[in-house]
Amino acid sequence: MFGFPRAILVPLLCRERIRVRKEPRGGGNTHLAAYMKNWQCPFCDQYCSYAEYFPIEGNTRLPDETSFYLRLEGKFIHCPNLKCKKVTVTAALYSAMLNERTGAYDAIGTIKEFWRLAPASKAKVFPDYIPVGIRDDYAEACSIKDLSPKASATIARRALQGMIRDFWKVSEPRLIDEIEAIEDKVDPDTWRAIDGLRKVGNIGAHMERDVNTIIDVEPAEAEQLIWLVETLLRDWYIARFERAQRLKELEAMAASKKS
Ligand SMILES: [Zn+2]
Numbered sequence: 695m696f697g698f699p700r701a702i703l704v705p706l707l708c709r710e711r712i713r714v715r716k717e718p719r720g721g722g723n724t725h726l727a728a729y730m731k732n733w734q735c736p737f738c739d740q741y742c743s744y745a746e747y748f749p750i751e752g753n754t755r756l757p758d759e760t761s762f763y764l765r766l767e768g769k770f771i772h773c774p775n776l777k778c779k780k781v782t783v784t785a786a787l788y789s790a791m792l793n794e795r796t797g798a799y800d801a802i803g804t805i806k807e808f809w810r811l812a813p814a815s816k817a818k819v820f821p822d823y824i825p826v827g828i829r830d831d832y833a834e835a836c837s838i839k840d841l842s843p844k845a846s847a848t849i850a851r852r853a854l855q856g857m858i859r860d861f862w863k864v865s866e867p868r869l870i871d872e873i874e875a876i877e878d879k880v881d882p883d884t885w886r887a888i889d890g891l892r893k894v895g896n897i898g899a900h901m902e903r904d905v906n907t908i909i910d911v912e913p914a915e916a917e918q919l920i921w922l923v924e925t926l927l928r929d930w931y932i933a934r935f936e937r938a939q940r941l942k943e944l945e946a947m948a949a950s951k952k953s
Contacts, residue, residue, distance in 0.1 A: 733771065736810070737819045738778035747771045753790065753799050765790035765799050768811075783812040818924060824931045828856045832923050835916070843916035847894045850919040854888070857923070861930050884929070891919050 734741050750768035768785040787807040790799040813819050817836035820829050831853035839846040855869050864875040869892055877885050894915045 735773040735775060735778060735780065736782055736813050736817070737780040738773060738775050739818065740773065740775045740778065742774055751799075753792075756789075761791055762802075763790045763792060763799055764788075765801070781812075782810065785809045785811055820927055821932065821935070823935055824927060825856070825860055828853050828860065828927075831856060832920070832927070835920055835923070839916050839920060840913065843913045844911040846916040847911040847919050850916065850923050851892070851894065853923050854892075854919070854926070857926055857930065858888075884926070887922055888926075891915075891922055894919050 732741060733743070747769045751766065753763045753765045756762045756764055764787065766785060766787050768783065771782045771784065773780050773782070785808075786805055788805045789802045791802055792798075793800045810816060814833070814837065816839075817833040820832070831849050835846045835850035835853060838849075851869070855872065858869075858872050858876060859865050862876045862879060864872050866872045866875060873885075873889055873892055876888075880888070894911055
Protein backbone atom coordinates (compact mmCIF):
# COMPACT_ATOMS: atom_id res chain seq x y z
CA MET A 695 0.00 0.00 0.00
CA PHE A 696 2.50 2.63 -1.25
CA GLY A 697 4.81 1.86 1.63
CA PHE A 698 2.50 3.25 4.30
CA PRO A 699 2.75 1.19 7.46
CA ARG A 700 -0.61 -0.40 8.17
CA ALA A 701 -0.34 0.58 11.84
CA ILE A 702 -0.44 4.26 10.84
CA LEU A 703 -2.87 4.02 7.96
CA VAL A 704 -5.65 2.02 9.56
CA PRO A 705 -6.27 4.27 12.60
CA LEU A 706 -6.19 7.32 10.33
CA LEU A 707 -8.75 5.82 8.01
CA CYS A 708 -11.05 4.84 10.81
CA ARG A 709 -11.03 8.37 12.15
CA GLU A 710 -11.11 10.25 8.86
CA ARG A 711 -13.97 8.86 6.92
CA ILE A 712 -15.49 11.04 4.23
CA ARG A 713 -15.65 14.60 5.45
CA VAL A 714 -18.37 16.44 3.60
CA ARG A 715 -17.94 20.16 3.56
CA LYS A 716 -21.03 22.34 3.65
CA GLU A 717 -22.00 23.56 0.21
CA PRO A 718 -20.88 27.18 0.05
CA ARG A 719 -23.02 29.82 -1.55
CA GLY A 720 -22.68 30.38 -5.30
CA GLY A 721 -21.13 27.16 -6.48
CA GLY A 722 -19.97 24.73 -3.89
CA ASN A 723 -17.41 22.03 -3.76
CA THR A 724 -19.05 19.77 -6.26
CA HIS A 725 -15.75 18.43 -7.59
CA LEU A 726 -15.43 15.62 -5.11
CA ALA A 727 -19.14 14.84 -5.18
CA ALA A 728 -19.14 14.64 -8.98
CA TYR A 729 -15.97 12.57 -9.01
CA MET A 730 -17.18 10.13 -6.40
CA LYS A 731 -20.69 9.80 -7.84
CA ASN A 732 -19.62 7.31 -10.44
CA TRP A 733 -16.15 6.50 -9.27
CA GLN A 734 -14.73 3.44 -10.96
CA CYS A 735 -11.81 1.70 -9.32
CA PRO A 736 -8.91 1.53 -11.83
CA PHE A 737 -7.80 -1.80 -10.33
CA CYS A 738 -11.02 -3.85 -10.25
CA ASP A 739 -13.36 -1.78 -12.49
CA GLN A 740 -16.11 -1.74 -9.85
CA TYR A 741 -18.25 1.37 -9.67
CA CYS A 742 -18.55 2.81 -6.18
CA SER A 743 -20.61 5.65 -4.80
CA TYR A 744 -18.60 5.65 -1.61
CA ALA A 745 -14.97 5.06 -0.84
CA GLU A 746 -12.85 5.81 2.16
CA TYR A 747 -10.43 8.64 1.69
CA PHE A 748 -8.53 11.21 3.58
CA PRO A 749 -7.24 14.41 2.07
CA ILE A 750 -3.87 16.04 1.79
CA GLU A 751 -4.40 19.71 1.12
CA GLY A 752 -2.64 22.99 0.56
CA ASN A 753 -3.70 26.54 -0.23
CA THR A 754 -1.80 29.50 -1.57
CA ARG A 755 -3.17 33.03 -1.78
CA LEU A 756 -3.11 34.35 -5.34
CA PRO A 757 -0.80 37.35 -5.84
CA ASP A 758 -2.54 40.73 -5.57
CA GLU A 759 -5.70 39.08 -4.35
CA THR A 760 -7.11 39.32 -0.89
CA SER A 761 -9.55 36.50 -0.78
CA PHE A 762 -8.82 34.15 -3.66
CA TYR A 763 -6.68 31.07 -3.24
CA LEU A 764 -5.32 28.30 -5.36
CA ARG A 765 -6.14 25.04 -3.69
CA LEU A 766 -4.54 21.66 -4.24
CA GLU A 767 -6.29 18.63 -2.86
CA GLY A 768 -4.76 15.21 -2.86
CA LYS A 769 -6.68 12.11 -1.96
CA PHE A 770 -6.21 8.51 -1.16
CA ILE A 771 -9.32 6.64 -2.27
CA HIS A 772 -9.72 3.18 -0.81
CA CYS A 773 -11.70 0.80 -3.00
CA PRO A 774 -14.52 -0.63 -0.88
CA ASN A 775 -14.64 -3.84 -2.95
CA LEU A 776 -13.50 -6.46 -0.43
CA LYS A 777 -11.77 -8.47 -3.14
CA CYS A 778 -9.74 -5.42 -4.19
CA LYS A 779 -9.15 -2.91 -1.36
CA LYS A 780 -6.51 -1.11 -3.43
CA VAL A 781 -5.64 2.55 -3.00
CA THR A 782 -5.91 5.18 -5.74
CA VAL A 783 -4.12 8.51 -5.30
CA THR A 784 -5.43 11.65 -7.00
CA ALA A 785 -4.74 15.38 -6.91
CA ALA A 786 -7.00 18.25 -7.99
CA LEU A 787 -6.24 21.94 -8.45
CA TYR A 788 -8.90 24.64 -8.27
CA SER A 789 -9.63 28.21 -7.19
CA ALA A 790 -11.04 28.64 -3.73
CA MET A 791 -12.18 31.24 -1.24
CA LEU A 792 -11.62 31.12 2.47
CA ASN A 793 -14.93 30.78 4.24
CA GLU A 794 -14.41 32.90 7.36
CA ARG A 795 -17.32 31.27 9.14
CA THR A 796 -16.29 27.65 8.71
CA GLY A 797 -12.56 28.12 8.16
CA ALA A 798 -12.80 25.89 5.08
CA TYR A 799 -11.58 26.69 1.60
CA ASP A 800 -14.61 26.56 -0.69
CA ALA A 801 -14.18 25.77 -4.37
CA ILE A 802 -15.04 28.35 -7.00
CA GLY A 803 -15.74 27.57 -10.63
CA THR A 804 -14.66 24.46 -12.42
CA ILE A 805 -11.65 22.32 -11.67
CA LYS A 806 -8.43 23.59 -13.30
CA GLU A 807 -6.34 20.43 -13.36
CA PHE A 808 -6.86 16.88 -12.27
CA TRP A 809 -4.25 14.16 -12.03
CA ARG A 810 -4.45 10.55 -11.13
CA LEU A 811 -1.09 9.88 -9.54
CA ALA A 812 -1.39 6.20 -8.77
CA PRO A 813 -1.93 3.98 -10.55
CA ALA A 814 -0.22 6.14 -13.19
CA SER A 815 -2.25 7.81 -15.95
CA LYS A 816 -5.79 6.78 -16.76
CA ALA A 817 -4.77 3.28 -17.66
CA LYS A 818 -6.64 0.47 -15.97
CA VAL A 819 -4.51 -2.06 -14.19
CA PHE A 820 -4.69 -5.43 -15.93
CA PRO A 821 -3.68 -8.73 -14.36
CA ASP A 822 -0.19 -10.22 -14.59
CA TYR A 823 -1.27 -13.18 -16.72
CA ILE A 824 -1.62 -10.81 -19.69
CA PRO A 825 1.79 -10.52 -21.43
CA VAL A 826 3.80 -7.61 -20.06
CA GLY A 827 4.55 -6.18 -23.54
CA ILE A 828 0.84 -5.79 -24.24
CA ARG A 829 0.14 -4.26 -20.83
CA ASP A 830 3.07 -1.83 -21.24
CA ASP A 831 1.93 -0.73 -24.70
CA TYR A 832 -1.61 -0.22 -23.42
CA ALA A 833 -0.43 1.83 -20.41
CA GLU A 834 1.86 3.94 -22.61
CA ALA A 835 -0.93 4.58 -25.13
CA CYS A 836 -3.11 5.81 -22.24
CA SER A 837 -0.40 8.01 -20.74
CA ILE A 838 0.24 10.00 -23.96
CA LYS A 839 -3.31 10.06 -25.32
CA ASP A 840 -3.90 13.75 -24.54
CA LEU A 841 -0.36 14.85 -25.36
CA SER A 842 -0.11 13.08 -28.70
CA PRO A 843 -3.17 11.19 -29.96
CA LYS A 844 -1.19 10.06 -33.01
CA ALA A 845 1.62 8.46 -31.01
CA SER A 846 -0.93 7.00 -28.60
CA ALA A 847 -2.93 5.43 -31.46
CA THR A 848 0.24 3.97 -32.98
CA ILE A 849 1.16 2.27 -29.70
CA ALA A 850 -2.43 1.13 -29.03
CA ARG A 851 -2.44 -0.38 -32.50
CA ARG A 852 0.74 -2.27 -31.63
CA ALA A 853 -0.96 -3.56 -28.47
CA LEU A 854 -3.90 -4.70 -30.61
CA GLN A 855 -1.54 -6.55 -32.95
CA GLY A 856 0.29 -8.10 -29.98
CA MET A 857 -3.02 -9.39 -28.61
CA ILE A 858 -4.12 -10.89 -31.92
CA ARG A 859 -0.76 -12.64 -32.26
CA ASP A 860 -0.55 -13.88 -28.69
CA PHE A 861 -4.17 -14.80 -28.06
CA TRP A 862 -5.15 -16.20 -31.46
CA LYS A 863 -1.68 -17.46 -32.43
CA VAL A 864 -1.73 -15.87 -35.86
CA SER A 865 1.27 -14.16 -37.36
CA GLU A 866 1.19 -12.42 -40.71
CA PRO A 867 3.43 -9.64 -41.98
CA ARG A 868 0.57 -7.15 -42.08
CA LEU A 869 -2.07 -6.37 -39.46
CA ILE A 870 -4.80 -6.41 -42.12
CA ASP A 871 -3.97 -10.09 -42.89
CA GLU A 872 -3.97 -10.96 -39.19
CA ILE A 873 -7.36 -9.33 -38.73
CA GLU A 874 -8.69 -11.29 -41.69
CA ALA A 875 -7.29 -14.51 -40.18
CA ILE A 876 -9.41 -14.09 -37.03
CA GLU A 877 -12.63 -13.15 -38.78
CA ASP A 878 -14.23 -16.56 -38.18
CA LYS A 879 -12.95 -16.75 -34.57
CA VAL A 880 -14.42 -13.58 -33.05
CA ASP A 881 -18.01 -12.34 -33.01
CA PRO A 882 -18.98 -10.19 -36.04
CA ASP A 883 -19.47 -6.94 -34.05
CA THR A 884 -16.05 -7.20 -32.45
CA TRP A 885 -14.45 -8.05 -35.77
CA ARG A 886 -16.01 -5.04 -37.49
CA ALA A 887 -14.78 -2.77 -34.66
CA ILE A 888 -11.22 -4.13 -34.96
CA ASP A 889 -11.27 -3.82 -38.74
CA GLY A 890 -12.72 -0.32 -38.57
CA LEU A 891 -10.09 0.95 -36.14
CA ARG A 892 -7.11 -0.77 -37.71
CA LYS A 893 -6.28 2.26 -39.89
CA VAL A 894 -6.08 4.64 -36.92
CA GLY A 895 -2.45 5.17 -36.00
CA ASN A 896 -1.22 3.28 -39.04
CA ILE A 897 1.75 5.53 -39.74
CA GLY A 898 3.36 2.95 -42.04
CA ALA A 899 0.49 2.99 -44.52
CA HIS A 900 0.31 6.77 -44.54
CA MET A 901 4.01 7.10 -45.17
CA GLU A 902 3.90 4.64 -48.05
CA ARG A 903 1.32 6.83 -49.70
CA ASP A 904 3.08 10.12 -49.26
CA VAL A 905 5.81 10.99 -46.78
CA ASN A 906 4.64 14.57 -46.69
CA THR A 907 1.09 13.72 -45.79
CA ILE A 908 0.56 14.05 -42.10
CA ILE A 909 -2.65 12.36 -41.22
CA ASP A 910 -3.64 13.47 -37.81
CA VAL A 911 -5.37 11.26 -35.34
CA GLU A 912 -8.23 12.90 -33.51
CA PRO A 913 -8.17 12.50 -29.70
CA ALA A 914 -11.54 10.72 -29.97
CA GLU A 915 -10.03 8.15 -32.36
CA ALA A 916 -7.13 7.45 -29.99
CA GLU A 917 -9.66 7.09 -27.19
CA GLN A 918 -11.73 4.62 -29.23
CA LEU A 919 -8.67 2.53 -29.97
CA ILE A 920 -7.74 2.43 -26.28
CA TRP A 921 -11.30 1.45 -25.41
CA LEU A 922 -11.13 -1.37 -27.96
CA VAL A 923 -7.87 -2.68 -26.46
CA GLU A 924 -9.41 -2.59 -22.95
CA THR A 925 -12.55 -4.37 -24.16
CA LEU A 926 -10.56 -7.11 -25.88
CA LEU A 927 -8.28 -7.57 -22.86
CA ARG A 928 -11.40 -8.22 -20.82
CA ASP A 929 -13.30 -10.27 -23.42
CA TRP A 930 -10.36 -12.42 -24.39
CA TYR A 931 -7.80 -12.75 -21.58
CA ILE A 932 -9.83 -12.10 -18.44
CA ALA A 933 -12.86 -14.09 -19.64
CA ARG A 934 -10.62 -17.06 -20.54
CA PHE A 935 -8.82 -16.93 -17.19
CA GLU A 936 -12.03 -16.65 -15.16
CA ARG A 937 -13.67 -19.47 -17.12
CA ALA A 938 -10.66 -21.71 -16.43
CA GLN A 939 -10.81 -20.80 -12.72
CA ARG A 940 -14.51 -21.66 -12.48
CA LEU A 941 -13.99 -24.95 -14.28
CA LYS A 942 -11.16 -25.83 -11.90
CA GLU A 943 -13.40 -25.06 -8.91
CA LEU A 944 -16.17 -27.18 -10.40
CA GLU A 945 -13.78 -30.04 -10.97
CA ALA A 946 -12.50 -29.83 -7.40
CA MET A 947 -16.08 -29.76 -6.10
CA ALA A 948 -17.04 -32.80 -8.17
CA ALA A 949 -13.93 -34.66 -6.97
CA SER A 950 -14.71 -33.92 -3.30
CA LYS A 951 -18.25 -35.32 -3.72
CA LYS A 952 -16.90 -38.56 -5.13
CA SER A 953 -14.51 -39.22 -2.28
ZN1 LIG B 1 -11.11 -1.91 -6.63
